[in-house]
Amino acid sequence: MNAALFPPLDGLGRLLPQAARRWPRRIALVTDERTLTFEELDQLASRVAHALSARGVRPGDRVALLSQNRWEWIVAYHGALRCGAVVNPLNVMLTGAELDYILGDSGAKVLLASGERLRAVGAALGSVPGLEQVISFDDADEPAATSFASLLASADAEPFEPVPVDPGSAACIAYTSGTTGHPKGAMQSHRSLVLNCAYTATMHVRTPEDVVVTALPSAHVYGNVVLNSTWMAGGRVVLMTRFDPEDAIRRIEQHGATMFEGVPAMYATMLATPALAGADLSTLTRSTVGGQTIAESVIESWETRTGAPLIELWGMTELSGLGSTHALYAPNVHGSIGVALPGNELRVVSTEDGVTECRPGEPGELVARGPLVTLGYYHDDAATAEAITPDGWLRTGDVATHDGAGRFFVVDRLKDMILTAGYNVYPAEIERVLIGHAGVALVAVGREPDEVKGEVAHAYVVPAPGSAPDAEELTGYCRQHLAAYKVPRAIHFVDQLPTTSSGKLMRRMLRRPDAAH
Structure with missing residues (x-):
């Protein structure tokens, strides 16, 4: 690879420009509304960057995104990163009150959202201090909103050179859902996002020939890594707006998918749907599952039906995505979340003192350390100190065991x-x-x-x-x-x-x- 043409990524804002230079005509994204090549994705993200900059968004400003999976969300995400903004991806299930708090806490300057979500929570936006602009991905039927289509149409068509960033600075503030109190904004660095996607692509051996079907939300760290790790390798993503078991099976067949990626409930419902009986899933070469523990019986049933491995992984918002997984050609030990991603450490420690390492098979709390760990919680030093030890270990809140050979096994959430x-x-x-x-x-x-x-x-x-x-x-x-x-x-x-x-x-x-x- 020519180092001058493809310098190391300092942030995901440079991902699409590099991919567009390498694979301009290759299809990158398939959605219900549009199919886009890498070149087209790059051009649209460039227009978003121009438009946001023209509207006063400066490096470090927060730009929030709120919608179900759609191509507009993708180009808005990459466009915001390209102009140096910090992205605030929002859960579509947020209520108006929750949205009001998160937008205010993060100091969001711009919100890009679907018309559906604006109609549902738009009344809360008037009280958000500092929120200057609302942009609708659909026709701007909200009085205060600008339409995304008009934003793109009026933007400069010239390539927007990504703003240089410090890899150790915040690229994203992702709010975690808490059981009590307000959600906390985990600050993800440019470095952690790039490394997570790069290591995931490597561990799962993604290639330009891959076609990945997924319904994971783009705003969720797992969904984000699926998208961007696939594009790092030049692969294609078939992105479902919402998960439906019959539709997922149909798309695997229709697009000749080589990978499906999802959470345990998705596999359980696909295995239970009658549509699976006559489906041709022979193009799948591996699938991945994360988000929660999965029964070995479900893994075995899916592998038997597809003839391909189902690779478990584990991660969290505070790690910008994955923290562990199996390498594709390594032993796929069912029930194990695999090994730590390269350059990162995992341990199981006593739940009593939080320090003593547990023996193989002995349950304790899983802790993580390395460049993937969050920079901390935005505006919440107390929560940061509670979650991250002085020597950099992140307390994950998961009960786990290890086998003494580098593999880990999650038992459950400590709070559950x-x-x-x-x-x-x-x-x-x-x-x-x-x-x-x-x-x-x-x-x-x-x-x-x-x-x-x-x-x-x-x-x-x-x-x-x-x-x-x-x-x-x-x-x-x-x-x-x-x-x-x-x-x-x-x-x-x-x-x-x-x-x-x-x-x-x-x-x-x-x-x-x-x-x-």
């Missing part, structure tokens, strides 16, 4: 642990058992208060199509595979489970069918 009669019960362990029953399509386990035991586990089950399991049958199945104290006290049958915008199960939102709302 159920303390029943003095025993630690992890919901993920129960979920992994129940999803192995033929009559279960999806399952989530939450806690319920108990006068005698303090807390007990309740399971919420979506039956598989054509199945009608009963609670006694599933309880008996659990007793075959779990210690007595881990067996759920009750099993509730539901039509659907609450999920985040990325498809992860939201255990804290589980509600008994007979509970008052």
Whole structure:
């Protein structure tokens, strides 16, 4: 590679210009509305950079993005980075009050959003201090909004040279959803974003021949890494607006996908849909799964059906994406999140003192250190000090074990642990058992208060199509595979489970069918 033409990336703002020089006519992105080559993506991002600069956006200013997956979000993201702005990707499930807080806390100067989201939360925008402009990806039916189409039409068509950035400075402020209090803005550096995408592309052996189908939200770190790591290698992304199991299977067939990437619930629902029976998935060479723990039975079923490995990974917002995964040609140990990404460290330490390293197989808290770790929480020194030790270890909040050979195994989230009669019960362990029953399509386990035991586990089950399991049958199945104290006290049958915008199960939102709302 010619170093003069392709210098090392100091930030993702240079990714599309380099990709456009190498693969100008190669298709980069397929959405419901448009198919774009690398050259076209680059030109659109350049126009966005010109338009934002002309409207007063300067290096370091915050630019917020709010919409479902669409090509406009992608070019706005890259255009904002290109002109030196700090991107604030927003979860589409935010309420007006949450949006008001995050935009105010981040000091966002510009918001680019879909017309749908503006109609839903637009009333909150008038009270956001410092928010100067609102731009709608759709027709500007909001009085204060400018249309994205007119923004592009009026922008300079000349290439916009990316603003030089300090790789160690903030490129993105991504707000994490908290169970209590306000969300915290994790500052991701240019270096951490570039390295995460580069290491992911390397570990999964992405190439220009790859076609990746995904419905992961672009605003989520997992979705972001899928997009940009694929483009680093010159591959194509087929981006779904929202996940639908039948549609995902159809797109894998239609586009000859070599990869599918998603969260556990996506694989469980695709395996349960009747559309899978006659589908040709033979073009898949590997898939990836992250976001939550996944049952080995689901991995085995997907690998049997596709004839290709399903690679587990683990990550978090505070790491700009992945923290660990399996290399494609390394042993794919089911149930393991793999090894630390190059140049980064993972450890399992005692939950009591947070320092003592645990022996192989002994559960403790997973901690991470290295260039991927967040710069800290924006305007929240106390939260930063609580999360990151003085010597740089990030407390992840995940309970994990290691095997002494570099591989790690996530047990569950520390905050989701159920303390029943003095025993630690992890919901993920129960979920992994129940999803192995033929009559279960999806399952989530939450806690319920108990006068005698303090807390007990309740399971919420979506039956598989054509199945009608009963609670006694599933309880008996659990007793075959779990210690007595881990067996759920009750099993509730539901039509659907609450999920985040990325498809992860939201255990804290589980509600008994007979509970008052």
